[in-house]
Amino acid sequence: MNITLKERAIDIAALALDIARSSEKNQTIGDFLQATGKISPDDAERILTVQKEQGLRFGDAAKTLGLINDQDIQRALANHFDFPLLFNGDGEFSPELITAYQPFHEQVEVLRTVCSQLMLTWFNESRKILTVVSPRRGEGRSNVAANLAVLFSQLGRKTLLIDADLRQPRQQQIFRLNQTQGLSDLLAGRRDEWVIAPILHFRDLSVLPAGTKPPNPLELISRDMSACLSHLAGQYDVILIDTPANELGADSQVLSAKAGGALYLARQNHTRLADLAKMKNLFESTGTVSVGSVVTDF
Structure with missing residues (x-):
């Protein structure tokens, strides 16, 4: 798999069908709009009248009457199809999380293609863990890992994003997590799994932040990461690991060997x-499967 973020996505229909099939559809759009205070029961009657007279969908009829806007319709549809979605003002995540805030952006469509390919070629009951790696700093590892994690959770896969960059962590900033403890504290035996933070806006997504900055990140990962991953794999469908740049040390190589597979990024x-070629050969020499590559342009 070799995908550039300038390409258009071509396999979105299958993902949309997957989402639609998995939706509970236990609440109509009208019910949702009333429950959220957007319309009243009297408004609903007016909307139904216009809907019948003009042959419009419920949301379009409500918009025609000036009762709701496009964002209200998108929010109602997201709820109807059980598809977690955020809008400006929802949550306090970084704007980098474009899969949450701009789900129809061209870049998001391409990331959906990456997600689809990973589901087809890598993730299954026996392979649940994947690192996101690159040779140098500033190549988009944290950004891509975070957005892929959101996409997997939107598909209903119980997803864990681990920030294993114990040198220059970023996931705490992207998801605006307040806690100071995380992976390093878990590996050092000072904390239990409660350091894993559920992301409330995405019920199938949790983040394990990097935690306290240790003086010995490589030694900590080398010693205890295998047991940690083995345990977590029994609780999640997808585990994505954000890693340090390979130029900073052997952390990403060790993490990838323990995960079993790596997704390579190039900017x-x-x-x-x-x-990139040198890194790939080095990782493969220690048993890491090269699952694919993504070229970023941001």
Whole structure:
């Protein structure tokens, strides 16, 4: 798998069908709009009249009457299809989380293609863990890992995003987590699994932040990460691991060997292909499967 974020997605229909089939559809759009205070019961009667007279869908009829706007319709549809979605003002996540705030952005469509390919070629009952790696800093590992994690959770896969970059962690910033403890504290035996933070806006997504910055990140990961991952794999469908840049040390190589597979990132006009090839060969020499590659342009 080799995908560039400039390409258009071509396999969105299958993902949309998956979402639709998995939805509970236990609440009509009208019910949702009333429950959230957007319309009153009297408004609903007026909408039904216009809907019948003009042959409109309920949401379009409500919009025609000036009772709701496009965002209200999108929010109601997201609820109807059990598809977690955020809008400006919802939550306090970083704007980098475009899969949550801009679900129809071209870049998100391409990430959906990556997600689809990973479901087809990697993730199954015996393979649940994948690292996101790249040779150098500033190539988009944290961004891609976070957005892929949201996409998997939107598909109903119980997803855990682990920030294993104990040197320069970013997931706590992206998801605006207040806690100071995380993976390093868990590996050191100072904390239990309660350091895993559920993301309330996405019921199938949890984040394990990096935690207290340790003086010995590589040693900590080398010593205790295997048992930790083995335990967590029994609780999640998908585990994505954000890693340090390979230029900072052997952390990403060790993490990838323990995970079993790696997704490689390269940033256009930034990553040297020789560095990427050298890294790939090094990782494969320790048993890591090269699952695919993504070229970022942001």
